[in-house]
Amino acid sequence: GQFVDGLKFSGGSHSLMPESFIREITNLAHKHDVYVSTGDWSEHLLRKGPTAFKEYVEECKRLGFDTIELNAGSLKVPEETLLRFVRLIKSGGLKAKPQFAVKFDKSEIPIAGDRAFGSYVAPVPQSSEIVEDVDLLIRRAERCLEAGADMIMIDADDVCKYADMLRADIIAKIIGRLGLEKTMFEASNPKTSEWFVRRYGPRVNLFIDHSQVMNLECLRGPSLGRTRTSALKSSYFLM
Numbered sequence: 001g002q003f004v005d006g007l008k009f010s011g012g013s014h015s016l017m018p019e020s021f022i023r024e025i026t027n028l029a030h031k032h033d034v035y036v037s038t039g040d041w042s043e044h045l046l047r048k049g050p051t052a053f054k055e056y057v058e059e060c061k062r063l064g065f066d067t068i069e070l071n072a073g074s075l076k077v078p079e080e081t082l083l084r085f086v087r088l089i090k091s092g093g094l095k096a097k098p099q100f101a102v103k104f105d106k107s108e109i110p111i112a113g114d115r116a117f118g119s120y121v122a123p124v125p126q127s128s129e130i131v132e133d134v135d136l137l138i139r140r141a142e143r144c145l146e147a148g149a150d151m152i153m154i155d156a157d158d159v160c161k162y163a164d165m166l167r168a169d170i171i172a173k174i175i176g177r178l179g180l181e182k183t184m185f186e187a188s189n190p191k192t193s194e195w196f197v198r199r200y201g202p203r204v205n206l207f208i209d210h211s212q213v214m215n216l217e218c219l220r221g222p223s224l225g226r227t228r229t230s231a232l233k234s235s236y237f238l239m
Contacts, residue, residue, distance in 0.1 A: 003217045004034055006067070008207070011039040019063060026064025036064060040071030040099060053085060057092040067095040069153065072140065079140060083147045090148040097184075098144045099153035100137045102170055103130050110136075132158070134170050138177045145182060152178060153207065156186035163191035168199075180204055190215050 007029050014022055026036045038060060045052040060068055068089045072082055082098065089096040106129040141152045154160075154174060159167050175183060184205040187193040193216050196204045202220035 003213055004210075006035045006037055008037040008069070009039050011041060014038065014063070015041060022063045030064065035066040035095075037067035037097060038065055038069050040069050040074050046075070046077070054088055054092075057089055057094065061092055061094055065094065067097050067150070070096065070098045072098055073101045073155065079143065082140075083143060086144050086147040086149050095150040096144070096148065097151045097153055098141065098149050099155060100141055101155040102134050102137055102158050102167075103132050104136060105129070106131050108136070109133055134173055138174060141174075141178055145178070150182075151205070152183050154183060154185045156188050156192075160185055160192050160196075161188045163189065163195055166192065166195055175200065187212075194219055 007025075009022075029036050045056050057068065070082065070085055070089075075082065075085075077085075086096045086098065109131060137154075141149075144152065154171075159170050171185070180200060180203060184207055185196060187196060187206045187208050190212055193206055193208060193212060196206060197216070197219045206216065208216060
Protein backbone atom coordinates (compact mmCIF):
# COMPACT_ATOMS: atom_id res chain seq x y z
CA GLY A 1 0.00 0.00 0.00
CA GLN A 2 2.86 2.42 0.60
CA PHE A 3 4.08 2.18 -2.99
CA VAL A 4 0.94 1.14 -4.87
CA ASP A 5 -1.81 3.56 -5.77
CA GLY A 6 -4.25 1.17 -7.43
CA LEU A 7 -5.04 -2.47 -8.09
CA LYS A 8 -6.58 -3.60 -11.39
CA PHE A 9 -8.51 -6.79 -12.10
CA SER A 10 -7.02 -7.65 -15.49
CA GLY A 11 -9.53 -8.02 -18.32
CA GLY A 12 -12.73 -9.61 -17.09
CA SER A 13 -11.06 -11.75 -14.43
CA HIS A 14 -13.45 -10.53 -11.75
CA SER A 15 -16.36 -12.07 -13.69
CA LEU A 16 -14.92 -15.53 -12.94
CA MET A 17 -14.61 -14.98 -9.18
CA PRO A 18 -17.20 -15.40 -6.42
CA GLU A 19 -18.59 -12.08 -5.23
CA SER A 20 -17.47 -12.82 -1.67
CA PHE A 21 -13.87 -13.18 -2.85
CA ILE A 22 -14.02 -9.95 -4.88
CA ARG A 23 -15.31 -8.04 -1.86
CA GLU A 24 -12.55 -9.60 0.24
CA ILE A 25 -9.93 -8.27 -2.19
CA THR A 26 -11.50 -4.81 -2.51
CA ASN A 27 -11.86 -4.49 1.26
CA LEU A 28 -8.22 -5.47 1.75
CA ALA A 29 -7.11 -2.93 -0.87
CA HIS A 30 -9.16 -0.14 0.73
CA LYS A 31 -7.72 -1.03 4.12
CA HIS A 32 -4.31 -0.13 2.70
CA ASP A 33 -5.56 3.00 0.90
CA VAL A 34 -5.39 1.37 -2.55
CA TYR A 35 -8.15 2.00 -5.09
CA VAL A 36 -9.52 -0.89 -7.17
CA SER A 37 -10.18 -0.75 -10.91
CA THR A 38 -11.92 -3.02 -13.38
CA GLY A 39 -10.18 -4.15 -16.53
CA ASP A 40 -11.55 -3.59 -20.03
CA TRP A 41 -14.61 -5.80 -19.56
CA SER A 42 -17.43 -3.39 -20.30
CA GLU A 43 -17.43 -4.12 -24.05
CA HIS A 44 -18.86 -7.58 -23.31
CA LEU A 45 -21.98 -5.96 -21.85
CA LEU A 46 -23.14 -4.20 -24.99
CA ARG A 47 -24.84 -7.30 -26.38
CA LYS A 48 -27.07 -7.46 -23.29
CA GLY A 49 -29.15 -4.43 -24.13
CA PRO A 50 -29.30 -0.67 -23.45
CA THR A 51 -29.58 -0.92 -19.66
CA ALA A 52 -26.69 -3.36 -19.22
CA PHE A 53 -23.99 -0.72 -18.75
CA LYS A 54 -25.87 1.11 -16.01
CA GLU A 55 -26.44 -2.20 -14.23
CA TYR A 56 -22.70 -2.95 -14.61
CA VAL A 57 -21.82 0.35 -12.92
CA GLU A 58 -24.15 -0.45 -10.02
CA GLU A 59 -22.67 -3.94 -9.70
CA CYS A 60 -19.10 -2.61 -9.67
CA LYS A 61 -20.01 -0.15 -6.93
CA ARG A 62 -21.66 -2.89 -4.88
CA LEU A 63 -18.56 -5.10 -5.19
CA GLY A 64 -16.26 -2.33 -3.98
CA PHE A 65 -14.68 -1.12 -7.21
CA ASP A 66 -13.65 2.53 -7.28
CA THR A 67 -12.77 2.94 -10.98
CA ILE A 68 -14.18 1.56 -14.22
CA GLU A 69 -11.92 1.29 -17.23
CA LEU A 70 -13.32 1.86 -20.72
CA ASN A 71 -11.22 0.51 -23.58
CA ALA A 72 -12.31 2.70 -26.48
CA GLY A 73 -10.64 0.39 -28.99
CA SER A 74 -12.52 -2.69 -27.78
CA LEU A 75 -15.84 -0.94 -27.21
CA LYS A 76 -16.02 0.39 -30.78
CA VAL A 77 -18.92 2.68 -29.96
CA PRO A 78 -19.62 6.17 -31.31
CA GLU A 79 -17.84 8.94 -29.48
CA GLU A 80 -21.04 10.32 -27.96
CA THR A 81 -21.82 6.86 -26.54
CA LEU A 82 -18.37 6.69 -24.95
CA LEU A 83 -18.96 10.09 -23.35
CA ARG A 84 -22.37 8.91 -22.10
CA PHE A 85 -20.65 5.91 -20.46
CA VAL A 86 -18.20 8.26 -18.73
CA ARG A 87 -21.09 10.33 -17.38
CA LEU A 88 -22.95 7.20 -16.22
CA ILE A 89 -19.89 6.09 -14.28
CA LYS A 90 -19.50 9.50 -12.67
CA SER A 91 -23.19 9.75 -11.81
CA GLY A 92 -22.86 6.34 -10.15
CA GLY A 93 -20.22 7.73 -7.80
CA LEU A 94 -17.24 5.95 -9.40
CA LYS A 95 -14.19 7.17 -11.30
CA ALA A 96 -13.82 6.72 -15.06
CA LYS A 97 -10.60 5.77 -16.84
CA PRO A 98 -10.95 5.58 -20.65
CA GLN A 99 -8.17 3.78 -22.52
CA PHE A 100 -7.02 4.82 -25.98
CA ALA A 101 -4.65 3.43 -28.60
CA VAL A 102 -2.87 5.54 -31.19
CA LYS A 103 -4.15 3.45 -34.11
CA PHE A 104 -7.72 3.47 -35.41
CA ASP A 105 -9.76 1.76 -38.07
CA LYS A 106 -9.70 4.10 -41.06
CA SER A 107 -13.50 4.35 -40.93
CA GLU A 108 -13.20 6.04 -37.51
CA ILE A 109 -11.11 8.93 -38.84
CA PRO A 110 -13.37 11.95 -39.48
CA ILE A 111 -13.05 13.44 -42.94
CA ALA A 112 -11.61 16.94 -43.19
CA GLY A 113 -14.94 18.71 -42.80
CA ASP A 114 -16.16 16.61 -39.89
CA ARG A 115 -13.40 17.05 -37.29
CA ALA A 116 -15.64 19.32 -35.20
CA PHE A 117 -16.66 16.67 -32.69
CA GLY A 118 -20.17 16.71 -31.32
CA SER A 119 -21.95 17.10 -34.66
CA TYR A 120 -23.68 14.15 -36.26
CA VAL A 121 -21.57 12.27 -38.78
CA ALA A 122 -23.12 9.52 -40.89
CA PRO A 123 -21.65 6.10 -40.00
CA VAL A 124 -18.99 4.74 -42.35
CA PRO A 125 -18.62 0.98 -42.91
CA GLN A 126 -15.64 -0.46 -41.05
CA SER A 127 -12.57 -1.14 -43.11
CA SER A 128 -9.59 -3.40 -42.57
CA GLU A 129 -7.13 -0.54 -42.88
CA ILE A 130 -5.53 0.65 -39.62
CA VAL A 131 -4.08 4.14 -39.47
CA GLU A 132 -2.20 6.15 -36.86
CA ASP A 133 -3.79 9.39 -35.65
CA VAL A 134 -2.44 10.85 -32.41
CA ASP A 135 -4.52 14.01 -32.87
CA LEU A 136 -7.73 11.98 -32.86
CA LEU A 137 -6.57 10.15 -29.72
CA ILE A 138 -5.90 13.46 -27.97
CA ARG A 139 -9.16 15.10 -29.03
CA ARG A 140 -11.23 12.14 -27.88
CA ALA A 141 -9.30 12.01 -24.61
CA GLU A 142 -9.89 15.74 -24.10
CA ARG A 143 -13.63 15.28 -24.60
CA CYS A 144 -13.65 12.42 -22.08
CA LEU A 145 -11.87 14.64 -19.54
CA GLU A 146 -14.42 17.38 -20.18
CA ALA A 147 -17.16 14.80 -19.53
CA GLY A 148 -15.63 14.00 -16.15
CA ALA A 149 -13.07 11.24 -16.77
CA ASP A 150 -10.47 11.09 -14.01
CA MET A 151 -7.57 9.56 -15.92
CA ILE A 152 -6.68 8.66 -19.51
CA MET A 153 -4.88 5.36 -20.07
CA ILE A 154 -2.60 5.16 -23.11
CA ASP A 155 -2.26 1.69 -24.61
CA ALA A 156 1.34 0.50 -24.87
CA ASP A 157 0.96 -1.00 -28.34
CA ASP A 158 2.69 1.08 -31.02
CA VAL A 159 3.68 3.71 -28.42
CA CYS A 160 5.76 2.33 -25.56
CA LYS A 161 5.56 -1.46 -25.54
CA TYR A 162 9.28 -1.93 -26.19
CA ALA A 163 12.04 0.28 -24.79
CA ASP A 164 14.02 0.26 -28.04
CA MET A 165 10.96 1.26 -30.09
CA LEU A 166 9.46 4.00 -27.91
CA ARG A 167 7.56 6.67 -29.83
CA ALA A 168 8.92 9.66 -27.98
CA ASP A 169 7.19 12.01 -30.44
CA ILE A 170 3.73 10.61 -29.69
CA ILE A 171 4.35 10.50 -25.93
CA ALA A 172 5.57 14.11 -25.90
CA LYS A 173 2.53 15.29 -27.86
CA ILE A 174 0.09 13.47 -25.56
CA ILE A 175 1.72 14.82 -22.40
CA GLY A 176 1.99 18.29 -23.91
CA ARG A 177 -1.77 18.38 -24.54
CA LEU A 178 -3.20 16.29 -21.69
CA GLY A 179 -0.55 16.86 -18.99
CA LEU A 180 1.15 14.36 -16.70
CA GLU A 181 -1.47 14.44 -13.94
CA LYS A 182 -4.35 13.08 -16.04
CA THR A 183 -2.39 10.65 -18.22
CA MET A 184 -1.26 7.09 -17.44
CA PHE A 185 0.97 5.01 -19.70
CA GLU A 186 1.20 1.25 -19.85
CA ALA A 187 4.82 0.30 -19.19
CA SER A 188 5.38 -3.25 -20.38
CA ASN A 189 8.84 -3.78 -18.91
CA PRO A 190 11.38 -2.21 -16.49
CA LYS A 191 13.35 -0.54 -19.29
CA THR A 192 10.25 1.28 -20.47
CA SER A 193 9.50 2.42 -16.91
CA GLU A 194 13.07 3.66 -16.53
CA TRP A 195 12.76 5.68 -19.74
CA PHE A 196 9.59 7.39 -18.53
CA VAL A 197 11.05 8.26 -15.11
CA ARG A 198 14.27 9.61 -16.59
CA ARG A 199 12.47 11.62 -19.26
CA TYR A 200 9.44 12.90 -17.31
CA GLY A 201 10.43 12.58 -13.67
CA PRO A 202 9.21 10.45 -10.76
CA ARG A 203 5.63 11.73 -10.84
CA VAL A 204 4.74 10.18 -14.21
CA ASN A 205 1.77 7.80 -13.93
CA LEU A 206 2.61 4.25 -15.01
CA PHE A 207 0.60 1.05 -15.18
CA ILE A 208 2.94 -1.88 -14.52
CA ASP A 209 2.95 -5.53 -13.51
CA HIS A 210 3.05 -6.10 -9.75
CA SER A 211 6.46 -7.80 -10.08
CA GLN A 212 8.00 -4.46 -11.11
CA VAL A 213 6.78 -2.41 -8.15
CA MET A 214 9.95 -2.30 -6.09
CA ASN A 215 12.24 -1.74 -9.09
CA LEU A 216 10.16 1.25 -10.12
CA GLU A 217 10.10 2.56 -6.56
CA CYS A 218 13.89 2.52 -6.54
CA LEU A 219 13.91 4.47 -9.82
CA ARG A 220 11.51 7.05 -8.48
CA GLY A 221 13.70 7.67 -5.44
CA PRO A 222 13.01 7.57 -1.71
CA SER A 223 12.12 11.22 -1.27
CA LEU A 224 8.57 11.20 -2.63
CA GLY A 225 6.62 8.80 -0.46
CA ARG A 226 2.90 9.51 -0.29
CA THR A 227 3.33 13.20 -0.88
CA ARG A 228 1.57 13.96 -4.12
CA THR A 229 -2.11 13.81 -4.94
CA SER A 230 -2.96 11.97 -8.14
CA ALA A 231 -6.22 12.24 -10.02
CA LEU A 232 -7.44 8.92 -8.69
CA LYS A 233 -6.00 8.62 -5.20
CA SER A 234 -3.70 10.21 -2.64
CA SER A 235 -0.57 8.19 -3.24
CA TYR A 236 2.00 8.82 -5.93
CA PHE A 237 2.34 5.51 -7.71
CA LEU A 238 -0.33 4.13 -10.00
CA MET A 239 -0.44 0.47 -10.92
